[in-house]
Amino acid sequence: MSEIIIFAEIDGDGLHSTAGELISAGKKLAADTGNVVSAALIGGNQDLASQLISLGADKVYLANDDAIQKGVADAYLAALHKICINAEPTVVITSKTPIGRAVGPRLAYRLGSGIAQDCMDVSVDGDSGRVTATRPVYGGNAMAKFTFADKDPQVVIMRLKAFEALEPDSSRSGEVIEFELSLDDSDIKSKLVETVKEESEGVRLEDAAVIVGMGRGLGGPAPFSQLEELAKIFNGAVGASRAVCDAGWLDHSYQIGLTGKTVTPDVYITVGISGASQHMAGCSSSKNIVAINKDGDANIFKEASFGVVGDWEKVLPAFTETARELLES
Amino acid sequence: MSLNIIVCAKQVMDPETPLSAFHVDEAAKRVLPAQGIPPVVNGFCENAVEAALKIKEAAGDATITIISLGNNFVMDVMKKPLSMGADQMILIQDPAAENLDALGTATVLSKAIEKIGTVDIVICGQQASDWDNAHVPLGISEMLGMACLSEARSIDLGDGTVTVASSRSDGYDVFEAPLPCLITVSNEIGEPRYPTLRGIMQASRKSPETWTLNDLDLSESDVSPVLTLSELFIPASNRQCEIIEGEDDADSGRLLALKLREEKII
Numbered sequence A: 001m002s003e004i005i006i007f008a009e010i011d012g013d014g015l016h017s018t019a020g021e022l023i024s025a026g027k028k029l030a031a032d033t034g035n036v037v038s039a040a041l042i043g044g045n046q047d048l049a050s051q052l053i054s055l056g057a058d059k060v061y062l063a064n065d066d067a068i069q070k071g072v073a074d075a076y077l078a079a080l081h082k083i084c085i086n087a088e089p090t091v092v093i094t095s096k097t098p099i100g101r102a103v104g105p106r107l108a109y110r111l112g113s114g115i116a117q118d119c120m121d122v123s124v125d126g127d128s129g130r131v132t133a134t135r136p137v138y139g140g141n142a143m144a145k146f147t148f149a150d151k152d153p154q155v156v157i158m159r160l161k162a163f164e165a166l167e168p169d170s171s172r173s174g175e176v177i178e179f180e181l182s183l184d185d186s187d188i189k190s191k192l193v194e195t196v197k198e199e200s201e202g203v204r205l206e207d208a209a210v211i212v213g214m215g216r217g218l219g220g221p222a223p224f225s226q227l228e229e230l231a232k233i234f235n236g237a238v239g240a241s242r243a244v245c246d247a248g249w250l251d252h253s254y255q256i257g258l259t260g261k262t263v264t265p266d267v268y269i270t271v272g273i274s275g276a277s278q279h280m281a282g283c284s285s286s287k288n289i290v291a292i293n294k295d296g297d298a299n300i301f302k303e304a305s306f307g308v309v310g311d312w313e314k315v316l317p318a319f320t321e322t323a324r325e326l327l328e329s
Numbered sequence B: 001m002s003l004n005i006i007v008c009a010k011q012v013m014d015p016e017t018p019l020s021a022f023h024v025d026e027a028a029k030r031v032l033p034a035q036g037i038p039p040v041v042n043g044f045c046e047n048a049v050e051a052a053l054k055i056k057e058a059a060g061d062a063t064i065t066i067i068s069l070g071n072n073f074v075m076d077v078m079k080k081p082l083s084m085g086a087d088q089m090i091l092i093q094d095p096a097a098e099n100l101d102a103l104g105t106a107t108v109l110s111k112a113i114e115k116i117g118t119v120d121i122v123i124c125g126q127q128a129s130d131w132d133n134a135h136v137p138l139g140i141s142e143m144l145g146m147a148c149l150s151e152a153r154s155i156d157l158g159d160g161t162v163t164v165a166s167s168r169s170d171g172y173d174v175f176e177a178p179l180p181c182l183i184t185v186s187n188e189i190g191e192p193r194y195p196t197l198r199g200i201m202q203a204s205r206k207s208p209e210t211w212t213l214n215d216l217d218l219s220e221s222d223v224s225p226v227l228t229l230s231e232l233f234i235p236a237s238n239r240q241c242e243i244i245e246g247e248d249d250a251d252s253g254r255l256l257a258l259k260l261r262e263e264k265i266i
């Protein structure tokens, strides 16, 4: 039976949160094609393989090799390439993580097949039986649907959190295949020299339930402390637009958007952010967006559910003070 | 030893085009050019030019060649990399290249790089702001069998090697690869320099070479799409914004907090 292979990444000692999301995406396609969903687990172990099965994988390729170095795309690519030559999948799905977005496309180019990047959804085209992928283009100003031509594997790179992982169920069954890799030195051209952590204090943006967003409208770096004060009330985090990061007011780890982080908080409170499509690409799945902006025509008001048209210097302190009183009472 | 650096730069619709001027012809599956707003060199490609110029300054001796594939080039726009200081430019223009997918685009660009000859470094933007694929360069590296380091925020040239730092969500990774190497750059590599008057004068005297698919020994069938655009539309926003208005801005701020509480949002 034909297969859909998802590239299951590892994060620390566990599975990366995207592994389950990709299995769910694979299962959606499998429901229409009758394919099995396999996971390529490169540099993992039996325990992680079992976790993939409990998340819905029918099969796991467990592949290890000394040449695999965490964070280096080349080895994962060579491994996934070998697995694909062997299994001849019709679809390969990777995630838009730093490794996934390097490995997925390079695999497709190596095999001469098509790639759909940054997909929000996938389905099977009723006429052709080929995969149709929905993805934003023009910075999110437009949406496009692309359909794969005949060449396999159809490589799909999923946006983070586009699918929800299934609840793990240890009664699910599946097969674990130990896959012999024997990678060659020539497979790996680049090496990781150093990993530098730039710890920011407090809650990680990706995990925060409440995010306060800092925009160019704040006029400089100084108001950061006021935004931080607001975020702290909710045990939340501060994020920013690219304009703020490019200006050097905050470093790029704060950037939300197409070329920054993708966040999905319960509430995203934007202050002095215009709501450019490239910014919204990273936060439009927030449950609620709140806008404080002096320009009533700003695009952010098309995305927000509640907002104030006004000067942040006046609006924000009153908002923060009231919010604090409400949460303390 | 003189270095050969190639920068791939793309002409795109200005990403700052206001939404009111952004229109799609759904039947033709085309984004319509914005009236009165000229195209620009893709932002990340300008960052790539800047990175190449910095490498040239550090290395002392290097030739920077810009290549671009497209139709309807606007010369004033495309000459910007030359005004910034690049040495020469090749424009690949062919009606048969109108409907390429990313595989086709990478095929044409890598053929052009092969035709240029010895290359030490290829630098690309990490992403084009129109189709946002962010993988054409990865295709070029595969086709040319080069090492590939993506999303660089800094580049340091060693002896036959290159060291690149790439941002991660909690810091950055530093990679090393042998030359020849393809590198894509993020905006963190640094603001593109402004062309000087002298640069603009020099660029005005340079005329880009133009190539067609034929010059690259490619026919239309070599670049037939493996991915077809089946629909293109402007997404509808389903959010309705409730604007909170108080007696003054501070009062609005206060009422906003009360409203969010009432709606159980905070």
Ligand SMILES: Cc1cc2nc3c(=O)[nH]c(=O)nc-3n(C[C@H](O)[C@H](O)[C@H](O)COP(=O)(O)OP(=O)(O)OC[C@H]3O[C@@H](n4cnc5c(N)ncnc54)[C@H](O)[C@@H]3O)c2cc1C
Residues within 6 Å of the ligand: A139, A214, A215, A216, A217, A218, A240, A241, A242, A243, A244, A255, A256, A257, A258, A259, A260, A261, A271, A272, A273, A274, A275, A276, A277, A278, A279, A282, A292, A293, A294, A295, A298, A310, A311, A312, A313, B015, B043, B127, B128, B129
């Ligand atoms: C390929 C590409 C990728 C990109 N990726 C990203 C990305 O990942 N993330 C991102 O954020 N951007 C990204 N951008 C940039 C994006 O297009 C916008 O330029 C950017 O988001 C604008 O940031 P901003 O909203 O802070 O600034 P502006 O657009 O300048 O908006 C500032 C806002 O502040 C308001 N304001 C001013 N003064 C006040 C005041 N006193 N009180 C209240 N409001 C006030 C103004 O009305 C205005 O709406 C990308 C662009 C490209 C081309």
Ligand SMILES: Cc1cc2nc3c(=O)[nH]c(=O)nc-3n(C[C@H](O)[C@H](O)[C@H](O)COP(=O)(O)OP(=O)(O)OC[C@H]3O[C@@H](n4cnc5c(N)ncnc54)[C@H](O)[C@@H]3O)c2cc1C
Residues within 6 Å of the ligand: A146, B007, B008, B009, B010, B011, B042, B044, B045, B048, B067, B068, B069, B070, B098, B099, B100, B101, B102, B103, B105, B109, B123, B124, B125, B126, B127, B128, B129, B130, B131, B132, B133, B134, B135, B136, B137, B225, B227, B228, B229
């Ligand atoms: C009329 C039209 C029809 C299209 N139809 C299809 C279709 O049917 N299927 C499909 O998949 N796509 C289609 N596309 C999209 C087109 O294939 C992409 O523009 C192309 O694949 C390049 O992708 P990108 O622009 O997103 O580049 P990215 O991969 O985002 O670009 C990254 C970097 O690669 C380099 N680069 C990319 N393109 C060029 C270039 N042309 N010249 C120089 N350097 C470049 C630059 O350094 C750039 O910063 C169509 C586009 C047009 C205009």
